[in-house]
Amino acid sequence: MTISAAEASEQVRRKDIRDRWLLSAPALILIAVAGVGPLLIVVLYSFLAPGNYGDVKWQFSTDAWFSVLFTRDIFDDTLSIADAHLSIFWRSIKLAIATTGLCVAFGFPTAYFIATRPSHNRQIWLFLITIPFWTNMLIRAFAIQEVIRNEGIVNTLLMKLGLIAAPIPMMFSDFAILLGMTYVFLPLMVLPLYASIEKLDFRLIEAAYDLYASRWNVLFRVIVPLVKPGLIAGAILVFIPALSSYVIPRVLGGGKNLMIGNLIELQFGQGRNWPLGASLSVTLVIIVLVAMLYYVKNASKSGGAHG
Amino acid sequence: MAKPFSVRRVPGFSTIAMICFIGLYLPIVTLVIYAFNAGTSIAIWEGFSLRWFQSAWNNAQVIDASIRSLQIAVTASVVATVVATMAAIATTRTVQYRGLTFKYAFINLPLLVPEIVTAVALLIFFSRVKVWTGYSGLGYLIAAHAAFCVPFAYLPIRARLESMDLTLERAAADLYATPFQAFRYVTLPLLWPGVLAGFMLGFVISLDDVVITEFVKSGGQDTLPTYMLGQLRRVVTPEMNAISTVFLLLSFAIVTIFFFLSRTEKTS
Numbered sequence: 001m002t003i004s005a006a007e008a009s010e011q012v013r014r015k016d017i018r019d020r021w022l023l024s025a026p027a028l029i030l031i032a033v034a035g036v037g038p039l040l041i042v043v044l045y046s047f048l049a050p051g052n053y054g055d056v057k058w059q060f061s062t063d064a065w066f067s068v069l070f071t072r073d074i075f076d077d078t079l080s081i082a083d084a085h086l087s088i089f090w091r092s093i094k095l096a097i098a099t100t101g102l103c104v105a106f107g108f109p110t111a112y113f114i115a116t117r118p119s120h121n122r123q124i125w126l127f128l129i130t131i132p133f134w135t136n137m138l139i140r141a142f143a144i145q146e147v148i149r150n151e152g153i154v155n156t157l158l159m160k161l162g163l164i165a166a167p168i169p170m171m172f173s174d175f176a177i178l179l180g181m182t183y184v185f186l187p188l189m190v191l192p193l194y195a196s197i198e199k200l201d202f203r204l205i206e207a208a209y210d211l212y213a214s215r216w217n218v219l220f221r222v223i224v225p226l227v228k229p230g231l232i233a234g235a236i237l238v239f240i241p242a243l244s245s246y247v248i249p250r251v252l253g254g255g256k257n258l259m260i261g262n263l264i265e266l267q268f269g270q271g272r273n274w275p276l277g278a279s280l281s282v283t284l285v286i287i288v289l290v291a292m293l294y295y296v297k298n299a300s301k302s303g304g305a306h307g
Numbered sequence: 308m309a310k311p312f313s314v315r316r317v318p319g320f321s322t323i324a325m326i327c328f329i330g331l332y333l334p335i336v337t338l339v340i341y342a343f344n345a346g347t348s349i350a351i352w353e354g355f356s357l358r359w360f361q362s363a364w365n366n367a368q369v370i371d372a373s374i375r376s377l378q379i380a381v382t383a384s385v386v387a388t389v390v391a392t393m394a395a396i397a398t399t400r401t402v403q404y405r406g407l408t409f410k411y412a413f414i415n416l417p418l419l420v421p422e423i424v425t426a427v428a429l430l431i432f433f434s435r436v437k438v439w440t441g442y443s444g445l446g447y448l449i450a451a452h453a454a455f456c457v458p459f460a461y462l463p464i465r466a467r468l469e470s471m472d473l474t475l476e477r478a479a480a481d482l483y484a485t486p487f488q489a490f491r492y493v494t495l496p497l498l499w500p501g502v503l504a505g506f507m508l509g510f511v512i513s514l515d516d517v518v519i520t521e522f523v524k525s526g527g528q529d530t531l532p533t534y535m536l537g538q539l540r541r542v543v544t545p546e547m548n549a550i551s552t553v554f555l556l557l558s559f560a561i562v563t564i565f566f567f568l569s570r571t572e573k574t575s
Contacts (some may be wrong), residue, residue, distance in 0.1 A: 017404050023397035024410055027390040027457050034447075035417045035454035038428035045431060055434075106327050109317070113324030116315045127566050132331050134562045136515045138532050139551045142539060143334035146341070146548075151350045153337055183334070186327065206314045219317060244421030246518050251539055261423040261518075268427060268522075278431075281424045288421055 039285070046279035056274050064275035068283060085263065085280075092259040095174060096242040099181040100189075103238045104231070106182070107189035111230075112223075114190070115197035126194065133187035141251040144180045145171065172254030180252040181242050188241070189234040196230025197223075236295040240288050260284050335555065342548035349545055359549035369550060372534040376514060379445060379530060383452035384460070384509035390453075391460035391509075392502055396494075399468040417455045425455070426522035433523055443525045451523050452513040459512050460505035463569075467501025500568055507565050511558060 031037075046064050048056040068085060114125040132140065147153050148170040155167035170176055200223065208222045224231070246261030253259070258266070260280065267277025342360070346353030363369050391414075398410050417425065433447045475497070479489040495502075517532040524533060531554065538547060 016401075020397040020401065020404070021406070024394040024414075027394035027461070028410065028413060030386075030390055030450070030454050031413060031417060031457055033454070034429065034450040035425065035457075036413075036420060038432035039420065039424065041431050042424065042428045106323060106330075109320035109323035110327040112317060112320050128328060129331070130566070131559060131562055132335065134511055134515075135335070135555055135558045136532060136551075138515075138517050138535055138539075139338070139554060140335070142535070142543075142547065142551060143338040145539070146338055146349050147334050149350075151348065153350055156350050183330070186331065190327075202314055209314055215318065223317075240421070244423055246423045247536070250536075261421070264423055264427060268430060274431070277427060281427050284421055285424055288419065292419065 042278045042281050045275055046282050048275050050273045050275050053272065061275065064273070064279040067273075067276055068279050088258050088263050089260060089283075091174070091257075092243055092245075095177055095181065095259065096239050096245075098178055099185060099242040100235050100238045102178070102182040103186050103189035104235065107186055107193055107234065108231075110186075111190045111193035112197050114194050115200070122198075126191075129187050129190050129194075133191075137184055138247055138251070140184050141180050141248050144176070144183055145252060148176060148179065171252065172257065174253070174257055176252040177245075177249050177257060177259070180248045181245060184248060185238045185242055188237040192233035192237060193227065193230045196227040196233075200226055232295055232298050236291060240291060243287065243291075244284055338548050339552050339555065341545050342552040344545045344548075347544050349543060349548060359545040360553075362546050363549045363553075366546070368529070368534060369531070372529045372531045375445070375528065376530040376532070379448050379452055379520075380510050380513040382449050383513045384456055384506050386449070386453040387456035387460045387509045388464075388502060388506040391457050391505055392464050392498070394457075395461055395464040395468050399465055400471075400473055414461050415458050418458050422455075422518045426519045429519060430522040437525070445528065447523050447525075448520060448528065448530075451519050452516060455516070455519065456509035456512055459508040463504040463508065464498065464501040467498055467504075471497055504565060504568060507561050507568075511561050514558070 045056055047060055047062065049059050049061040049063065051057050110129070114122055114129070117125055145152075149155075150167040150169060150171065154170075155164070158164045159167065170179075204226070205218055205222055208218045213222070243259075244261055245259055246265065249257060249259040249262050253262075261284075264277050264280045264284070267273045267280065341349050341352075343355050343357065344352060345356035345358065394410070394414060398407060398414075401407070429447075429451050433451075437443050437447070471494075475493050476489050479493045480486075484492070515532065516530075517536055520530050521533050521536065524530070529537070531550070535547065535550065
């Protein structure tokens with residue numbers, strides 16, 4: 001039997017694709033087994049009943065999802081909104097937004113500064129931004145803790161100078177979490193912003209000045225709209241890890257100032273309500289996905305290719 | 308004293324940038340300085356001493372956790388680099404085929420899922436597997452670390468591959484090289500900087516991980532970061548600073564090598 005050239009090339013193509021699947025299989029399997037696959041189990045668990053000593057009972061139940069938002073009074077069975085959960089969600093969202101805002105406020109000028117350096121110096125400045133990013137997050141949180149604790153540098157210094165009589169308590173507060181998250185996530189804002197600002201066409205700014213634009217107008221009506229893709233990318237890159245932050249509230253927020261991540265952990269520790277923990281996890285993933293979709297939609301609208 | 312007008316300058320931006328750079332480094336520098344404190348305080352300076360480095364060195368738990376951290380980071384990043392290299396070869400320099408977009412998305416998926424959620428998912432899954440198989444060794448931690456290192460290893464390798472064309476490998480094939488020889492003597496040497504970059508990224512990411520390790524580890528499997536997280540709840544001595552300093556030095560060395568590697572790559 002003879003085969004035509006077209007059939008032969010089709011066979012070669014098929015074999016090539018099969019080989020490519022075989023080559024990528026180990027990575028896909030590894031991620032499926034020890035990465036994202038177990039998320040399906042989390043979804044499943046969120047629809048089961050809690051076991052007596054942690055884990056789950058194998059019976060269908062929507063109680064966990066119900067108690068994400070509501071609590072049932074144990075005496076008269078009346079429903080009320082689960083204030084504890086909602087206030088933690090709300091606090092997490094507020095803190096993540098505030099962190100994003102602070103990162104823009106500090107990161108934008110920094111990225112602009114780096115992008116306007118002579119080109120041979122830019123790499124060094126970028127390197128300086130990147131180093132803290134690659135150092136352990138726990139160590140950076142610990143470094144912030146050392147600076148702001150009661151017997152820390154700031155308080156010791158202020159007391160030595162006679163400006164304050166007693167240390168200002170800064171640890172274990174929302175302020176500490178906010179400071180820590182801004183500190184830790186700032187590079188995530190600077191890097192994409194830099195990529196956008198570097199491509200900025202400064203002739204446009206010159207044109208704006210020629211047309212008697214004030215500095216303020218140039219900044220907010222020329223520069224900011226032009227670097228919007230970088231701004232959105234940075235905001236998403238900061239907002240998502242800030243919202244799901246676990247280590248920083250644990251180290252800097254103490255036991256009282258929980259964020260969603262800590263609330264989830266509690267359900268698998270002392271609270272021992274695994275289905276509730278699972279449904280809280282799924283809720284967090286949904287919020288993150290919504291934020292991502294918003295980003296993708298905006299990125300495609302502004303039509304820019306960016307990282 | 309008016310500065311010459313420049314269209315690039317925005318007043319105040321340089322000041323804020325300087326505050327950022329100082330702010331980024333001040334806490335780290337303070338942390339490192341107090342590692343050399345002779346006293347037991349992490350805020351009151353009592354003279355220079357190496358006692359805390361010595362005390363960390365003699366702390367069996369610290370050494371134990373450090374060795375475990377390195378074991379996991381090396382194994383996990385080697386595994387991640389190997390599978391990521393294979394996946395990168397399979398997903399670049401090809402015509403669009405069904406499943407290609409899926410592969411891209413799936414490999415990068417671990418970057419999108421909040422770490423705490425992955426940690427919880429692995430806790431549930433592995434605790435079942437531990438009961439079924441009776442095995443509770445380091446394998447779980449290595450697998451989990453390797454999985455979240457794959458996207459980090461994949462990105463630089465893929466970037467490198469995409470900038471390489473197929474002509475040299477075709478030439479090798481024309482000269483009767485077997486596919487393996489062509490890969491070993493042509494593709495791999497060209498790809499090497501990307502592979503090395505991917506490996507180092509994976510290594511640093513694995514070494515730094517706290518959340519997933521904290522949830523996946525069995526008893527007595529502390530890595531250095533989870534050991535430190537446990538210690539932070541107690542009264543902290545400069546020993547923590549000393550451990551952090553050594554840790555920082557290691558990360559700094561790796562990032563510096565990475566930086567120069569990617570720089571020579573660009574200039575060549």
